Amino acid sequence: MKGFKISLAWQILIALVLGVIVGAILHNQPEDREWLITNILSPAGDIFIHLIKMIVVPIVISTLVVGIAGVGDAKKLGRIGVKTIVYFEVITTIAIVVGITLANVFQPGTGIDMSTLATVDISKYEATTEQVQSGAHSLVVTILSLIPQNIFAAIAKGDMLPIIFFSVLFGLGLSSLPSEHRDPLVKVFRSVSETMFKVTHMIMRYAPIGVFALIAVTIANFGFSSLWPLAKLVLLVYAAILFFAFVVLGTVARMCKLKITTLMRILKDELILSYSTSSSETVLPRIMEKMEAYGAPKAITSFVVPTGYSFNLDGSTLYQSIAAIFIAQLYGIELSLMDEIVLVLTLMVTSKGIAGVPGVSFVVLLATLGSVGIPLEGLAFIAGVDRIMDMARTALNVVGNALAVLVIAKWEDQFDSAQAKEYEQQLRIQTAR
Template sequence: MKKAKLSLAWQILIGLVLGIALGALLNHFSAEKAWWISNVLQPAGDIFIRLIKMIVIPIVISSLVVGIAGVGDAKKLGRIGLKTILYFEVVTTIAIVVGLLLANVFHPGTGIDMSTLGTVDISQYEKTTSEVQHDHAFIATILNLIPSNIFAAIARGDMLPIIFFSVFFGLGLSSLPGETREPLVKIFQGVSETMFKVTHMIMNYAPIGVFALIAVTVANFGFGSLLPLAKLVILVYVAILFFAIAVLGLVAKLFGFSVFKLFRIFKDELVLAYSTASSETVLPRVIEKMEAYGAPKAISSFVVPTGYSFNLDGSTLYQSIAAIFIAQLYGIDLSISQQVMLVLTLMVTSKGIAGVPGVSFVVLLATLGSVGIPLEGLAFIAGVDRIMDMARTALNVIGNALAVLVISRWEGMYDDAKGARYWNSLPHWRSKTAAAGKAVAE
């Protein structure tokens, strides 16, 4: 009888549990902890993150060029882009409002003794914050979309300029005569398919990367620092679950989809995104699976990378809760007008900076001052930010996957038959149970 192989989701989950166990153990041994983190765990985790960063840009460029060349209509592409940005703005604004409402109802920062809270140095984010505030002037934002040097943008990993160039390159390619266009399209098609194969190879290392990254996180903060901030952490997790099931569930139903099917399709990617707290780790696989599920290549390869910068549902939801939490911590009662200002400011500052390390902290630092909330309050929650970052990253993944389906349906380009075939091809629980029963009987 053939031995069953553990699925990637189970391998990652096992790595996650073992990493938590090792991290909790190392947290009690300060001398050994430093050695293990610097010489074993951090390098092992960094290898995985670097492998993912290595493949993201080639996949985005090749997939976009092939997809746009296939559309071949600048007017149609412009319509898709406008609908995508409109959808992103509406959904992220709803996320901000939901976060504010839940924070005002449950008061996570009320009644906490600030002397029981540990603080973390947040000066590392201050330089980035000033850059973000400068770069989010309207004219600067538009200019930052257009790369003066595409190779410099690729070297920096600036996703929006890369997308901008790829779209124009794809449109230019589509306008060429067939005999000139086809060989180049085939080259980009080959690059795209090759990079997806490379992605599958890298995923074999994912359990080790997850094990190392989560072990470093738990070893550094320990579980003791969670207790004073348990109310905040629990509220963020409840808010993210509510938004995923209720808000995104309603959006999915309105367009003829099921958010629970998306949970099933992306079970591996959700565990991976959650444990690494990085959307980049799953971006290639989200593009690939959305195409397999019936979305056109042109839409999936455009919406997913763009959503990586513009459609951060989990991050914006968390930012609004964290802002109110810090205000409550200091006993500041924000008026309705101040909260409206907070919503408007977050709508602008949360866009286009997904590549910045500690992005939610950077956005909050750039936002809190606008409504009179002390920036120092962020130092109290920095220690547990990673725990909340994991959950909000998972929500970002689901939000972007749903966005692909919504835009595809909105454009009348979704392939229902292809989607049904892909769903039926998945190893569902019932089929696994039946197969197991058959094996036992034999």
């Protein structure tokens, strides 16, 4: 079959299935599992994550500088920023309310015998949680953390919000220079941006191996047996994510004369990849590239997507609200309406600006549960299946951030509908082949 080529989406799907099979086999072979995981599978998965982390910062800086320099208007940029934050806050609040409502209606935590549940050590999250609970990630400190004392230190640590802040200021400063000084530097940053996107395509060739290794490690460690006692929770989280994607985000898309199903078709490779790796960072460069190709201007794409990784985690906030109510039901705790309002408000604050923290959803939950008297120890019961739910909520985060770009572009009346139609036509031709 000359010329036959398997697409990236199919390569990742095949790798995902093989990873599940290998992981299931290893789970029943404890004597071989530890050596294979430590020496082969974990390093193979970590290589892919490290490769992605390597390219994210250069892409964000270069695309932001080029995009902002192209806008050249501080008032216009400020307007885009305000609209972006308002949109993010509205959507994430809806996600929290939807999660709490569904958890109260379907009550996934009732009728479960806690003695049948396996527990996982969650002590590794406690140090970070104490920082969050003590106010280290309060609104004021989050605002202060936007401004880097040392931009090179922020770049080294991969702190996205300070990097965005510096890049925006740098782009505005660059745009105010005379053209003979501005244009050469803009060309350099544009070349860096285009080069890094080429590097991204090179790294994606390794994606199936990374996916295979990451999913195999997950299944090998936890197996499928840990899923059954918590199947109701897992099913509710998946159902809630599908409901939010197709109904809530679908309604938002329809209001902007867009189709959420078309957006998902455009992002099918990225959705499979983010689902498999439980990391939305792995697809950040490709979302920016595709949304720009679909008709959103570079200035909006390069600002909204990175910012969304800290402020627009729809899947994570939806999951956190369901998990909080689930643990309360597990312990037989009746939450009053005021308790649930406090829970919504607390999640709205604690879920912002800590996207770079390892185990972010657990950290947010640990920092939130105490505010309404829910035992923190309850998280140990769901930690074993957290990765399974993390995969779905990461995919929703990707859809939410991609849609946000298009919504803001439409809101600013800068969306290129003709370019979008042409892109959709190309997509249909590719799908038909």
